[in-house]
Amino acid sequence: MNKARGKVGAVRALGAMSGTSLDGVDAAVVETDGRHILRFGDSAYRPYTEDERKLLRAALGKWSGPEVHAAEDLVTRAHAELLSEFEDVELIGFHGQTLAHEPRGKGTLQVGDGEGLAVALGVPVVWDFRSDDVAMGGEGAPLAPFFHFACAKYVGATAPLCFLNLGGVGNLTYVDPSFDGPEAPGALLAFDTGPANAPIDDLVQARLGLPMDRDGALARQGTVETGALELFLAEPYFNRLPPKSLDRNDFAEMIGLVKELSDADAVATLTGMSAAGVVQGMEHCPRSPARVLVTGGGRKNPVLMEMLRVALDCPVDPVEAVGLDGDMLEAQAFAYLAVRVARGMPTSCPGTTGVKALVGGGTVSRVSQGAPR
Numbered sequence: 001m002n003k004a005r006g007k008v009g010a011v012r013a014l015g016a017m018s019g020t021s022l023d024g025v026d027a028a029v030v031e032t033d034g035r036h037i038l039r040f041g042d043s044a045y046r047p048y049t050e051d052e053r054k055l056l057r058a059a060l061g062k063w064s065g066p067e068v069h070a071a072e073d074l075v076t077r078a079h080a081e082l083l084s085e086f087e088d089v090e091l092i093g094f095h096g097q098t099l100a101h102e103p104r105g106k107g108t109l110q111v112g113d114g115e116g117l118a119v120a121l122g123v124p125v126v127w128d129f130r131s132d133d134v135a136m137g138g139e140g141a142p143l144a145p146f147f148h149f150a151c152a153k154y155v156g157a158t159a160p161l162c163f164l165n166l167g168g169v170g171n172l173t174y175v176d177p178s179f180d181g182p183e184a185p186g187a188l189l190a191f192d193t194g195p196a197n198a199p200i201d202d203l204v205q206a207r208l209g210l211p212m213d214r215d216g217a218l219a220r221q222g223t224v225e226t227g228a229l230e231l232f233l234a235e236p237y238f239n240r241l242p243p244k245s246l247d248r249n250d251f252a253e254m255i256g257l258v259k260e261l262s263d264a265d266a267v268a269t270l271t272g273m274s275a276a277g278v279v280q281g282m283e284h285c286p287r288s289p290a291r292v293l294v295t296g297g298g299r300k301n302p303v304l305m306e307m308l309r310v311a312l313d314c315p316v317d318p319v320e321a322v323g324l325d326g327d328m329l330e331a332q333a334f335a336y337l338a339v340r341v342a343r344g345m346p347t348s349c350p351g352t353t354g355v356k357a358l359v360g361g362g363t364v365s366r367v368s369q370g371a372p373r
């Protein structure tokens with residue numbers, strides 16, 4: 001029987017994430033007992049091809065139908081390819097690809113067949129991490145905060161700090177590491193800050209056929225249009241108290257705010273909007289954090305990082321500053337969360353998703369038992 005089932009010792013878990021920027025699948029190993037991070041292991045990345053990205057884009061915002069089925073097949077296949085490269089894995093945490101997220105409406109949809117993956121790889125798979133939280137009144141996102149708490153302990157933090165993920169969407173976790181565990185009231189506050197890279201990617205893709213504004217090259221040449229920025233910040237989302245979460249395309253109309261601008265000014269303004277959402281969000285932190293540690297692709301955009309450094313009155317550094325891997329933190333999060341789910345431990349709480357009580361969300365497909373759900 002796999003070790004993940006008994007509450008003994010650490011598990012070598014493999015997490016996998018296909019994020020909202022649709023660039024590819026990240027996978028990484030974490031050894032954990034579900035509470036402490038004992039060791040980080042190997043990692044790997046499988047980019048989506050241009051055609052695969054198109055197929056995923058075509059399914060965004062849809063809940064069913066042929067596009068969704070095609071996306072699900074692709075996501076399962078891409079993960080099977082990538083995850084089969086890893087050896088001696090005891091448990092897999094499979095996030096899948098979010099296609100639609102409407103926690104106060106239709107729910108949340110992450111595609112990918114966890115059961116099929118468990119059968120294909122012969123390893124138990126935890127998947128569908130978000131649905132239970134939504135069913136219990138939570139936002140279903142962000143879910144990385146419990147892992148961020150463990151990371152704060154792992155790096156020996158003693159003062160409150162923030163983890164900021166700048167992916168397609170941005171999300172912030174305020175962690176007070178003086179608490180014993182993540183579920184303690186006051187240990188965590190988390191929410192999505194606003195769009196991060198998705199509108200920038202979408203604009204440069206549509207106008208220039210580029211996948212991203214690499215190294216902020218365009219934004220650096222442009223000027224932020226303050227009128228557009230003010231209209232953006234007037235969105236009701238920014239006045240809502242956290243926890244709160246977003247779908248990838250919730251702010252897609254912000255591209256309209258920059259449509260008259262030159263390429264450089266448009267990208268600079270969208271970059272300014274991503275930074276402004278974070279700055280606005282930081283006001284919700286119960287105490288000033290000692291530092292902000294940035295993860296996700298946006299940390300590689302020097303213009304975005306500089307905007308944050310200028311606006312925030314604490315150090316803003318990539319997570320590499322404390323020895324973590326900002327390309328793999330989300331994949332590692334789902335490895336860690338998978339062990340918690342398999343052991344019946346919570347993965348979200350009122351401070352992280354607004355859920356009414358502690359929830360350990362996820363479906364466990366254990367190959368050794370046939371095909372139970």
Ligand SMILES: Nc1ncnc2c1ncn2[C@@H]1O[C@H](COP(=O)(O)OP(=O)(O)OP(=O)(O)O)[C@@H](O)[C@H]1O
Pocket residue numbers: 018019020021022023165166167168169170197198200201211212213214215216295296297298300301330
């Ligand atoms: N060198 C770079 N310069 C500028 N931007 C970059 C660079 N490298 C990555 N990015 C941005 O980061 C994005 C990928 O970030 P990441 O992989 O963290 O997103 P994700 O995990 O898919 O999203 P999410 O966290 O929302 O699920 C790219 O689409 C691009 O916009």
Ligand SMILES: CC(=O)N[C@H]1[C@@H]2OC[C@@H](O2)[C@@H](O)[C@@H]1O[C@H](C)C(=O)O
Pocket residue numbers: 019020098101108140141142143144145165167168169170171192245246330
């Ligand atoms: C619904 C969904 O997939 N949300 C993602 C997305 O990407 C970033 C942000 O929006 C965050 O809320 C979440 O992902 C991270 C991994 C999380 O759950 O913590």
